Amino acid sequence: MKAAVIFQRGEMPQYTQDFPEPIANGEDEILISVKAAAVKHLDKSQASGKHYSVKDNIHQAKVPGGDGVGVLADGTRVFALGVSGMIAEKAIIERSRMIKLPDGIDNITAAALPNAVAGSAMALQFRAAMKAGETVLINGATGFTGKIAVQISKYYGAGKIIVTGRNERTLQSLLTLGADEIVPITQDDENFVFQIQQIHNNTPIDIVIDYLWGHTAELILEALKGKGAFTHKTRFVSIGSVTGDKIQLSSEILRSVDLQISGSGLGSWTKEEMQKLFKEIIPEMFQLAADNKLKAETETVALQDIERLWDTEVSDGKRLVVTI
Template sequence: MLAYRIATKGEAPRLCEIDLPHPQVGQVRVAIKACGLNFADLLMQKGTYQDTPPAPFTQGMEVAGVVDAIGPGVAHLKAGDRIAVYAGQGGLAEYGVFDAERAIPLPDAVSFEEAAAIQIAYGTSHLALDHRARLQAGETLLVTGAAGGVGLTAVEIGKLMGATVIAQARGAEKLAVAKAAGADHLIDASEDLRTHVKELGGADVVYDAIGGDVFKAAFRATNPEGRLLPIGFAGGDVPQIPANHLLVKNLTVIGFYIGGYLTFRPQIVRDSFETLFRWCAEGRIKPHISHVLPLSETEKGLQLLRDRKATGKVVITP
């Protein structure tokens, strides 16, 4: 079978042919139909992602497909079942072997492409805004990088939760995408973020995927008792947070990493995914997928992420 693999730490990944894997105890083999690409995939190539597996490994974190074979000890799944798996690795291939306990059945109304686009991006936003930040209806949510794969879901879920959403993104095209997802107010990345947010009454919750100066500006535009979620650092600079300013405005900075919950509270992730798949089946959320590419064009898809030319998700279909 074909797989997109990092053979040696520090080497560029490549598409290669490997043996078909066989499921062991508690595992299932999946014929992979779709795999979502993530900024974390780029970090893994550099070895800088916190959960980079030891080489060699196949890239691809979020998977959707059909159960192809069952390992010993698996009773709740059968061959032919449509499932999604937040695997962390192994998704950019024609087949993959995954722990059966991570497999979540897919409603018939949810496509494989949608399932591959929902897990990390929507799961991150749903758990961050609901479980961690406790966003309330009527509050104001500021989302930076609002047209990216994760930021766009924060706009959509924030609106679904009853918040007024301020979206920041670069350029008219990306701002239009954020508006279509439900943003109430739009701020171009070239504009003064702090000034515009304060003119709109300030932010109660900040969902920041950029870091650096953008986080600093958002921090200064946060209302007293506001909550800030530093979700990612796409701008390349991890901001340093002045603790004395936290005291003055009674602010809370909230750490959140969805992968961490898989180790100490996996049921929270499972419950979130089941909710999101149900919302998708009901038409309450609609993943924005800007590109669907074959496995042979995986590098092209990752380059779209590097160049920030994707709006929403890039999905690979082996």
């Protein structure tokens, strides 16, 4: 079969026309014809062997892509997690981890959305326990997942949404998606901290959804630092580490403010939360997209061109989707 294949750890995938077709094992596994699969930071990190979920694995030639959209033998369109890699003509999936697509959503959008939904809705619902009317700060909102997080926060009833980012044009566009205030990370540290402090003083920040970590996370935590008086509780949820995997955190911050720090990602979710993601959250977001109430911008690449575009950074918060 035609597929993108990573033959050596750390190398980019190569387009191959005669890779062996995967074989289903067990009653829960079925073979599907793949139509679209998104290329995500997670896929690239796992492919390179750097992601914590695969660091100790013995590398074998394999197809990347953890999920995608395909067609069952009876013609039903589904989104599913792959048992085998999904950036290929065929893939093995589990019946228990597939979602039938509603009419009105195209394969490309359906392939692009789920990872971003998991990277925002799971944090908002289960780690931050968001309530309607709360103030949400999204650090790194100009990426694809950040833009989805803005819309989901609004859908969940956020009273105010503050967004940070580097791309000024994309930051401004977030105001049309539901953001209320923008904080450029291109300004100097002192002004960045001051702007966050002013916002926090006027409308206390209940939740921080963080996709960047690194230096901006340090600055936001510094802005939340108390001065010995009673403080407003803030739930800080780390989801990504685009600008650095480590931070320096002063113990004074932890002692001076009512702060909850947690993470949201593979391994941190319970089985019950994962079941809700597949049975309720993603289907609900698919329907919103089908009804044109959730916007997802994408850029497509044909399977045979995967080598040329694998390492491309898609601009303006779009998701790269491989069509098959």
